[in-house]
Amino acid sequence: MFAVFVAGWVIESAMTRGTTGTSSTLMSAFYVGEVAVVVLTIALYISRRSAAIRNWERGRMAAGERNARSLTEQAHKLAGGFYSSLTELPRLLDRVDTSLAQADSEFRDKAYAPFWDNIEQAAMVLGAFNLTLA
Secondary structure: OHHHHHHHHHHHHHHOOOOOHHHHHHHHHHHHHHHHHHHHHHHHHHHHHHHHHHHHHHHHHHHHHHHHHHHHHHHHHHHHHHHHHHHHHHHHHHHHHHHHHHHHHHHHOOOHHHHHHHHHHHHHHHHHHHHHHO
């Protein structure tokens, strides 16, 4: 760009040494040409920059969509596992209830070792259920 202006200045200074109106018309045309080159260069830069921004936006959108799909799939898997765990909950609660009923019976009979064994069994069943949720 700078070279075009320097060339214009050199040509103008060479032409204006002792010439008349024809050289000023020629110089005006030359400067219009220079301005046109500058405008076209700026337009080309803006066009390329806009295309680069659009490509960047498309890439970001595609990455966002991939991330959303991945998160949706993970949520679906987690929900399926949670549902599976919940369907087993009534059976597990029956086992806990049985263990606690036996613990109550053992406690009334003053058999403390079996009482604690039944309490431990109930806690282990609930702990196993808790691990399926994690």
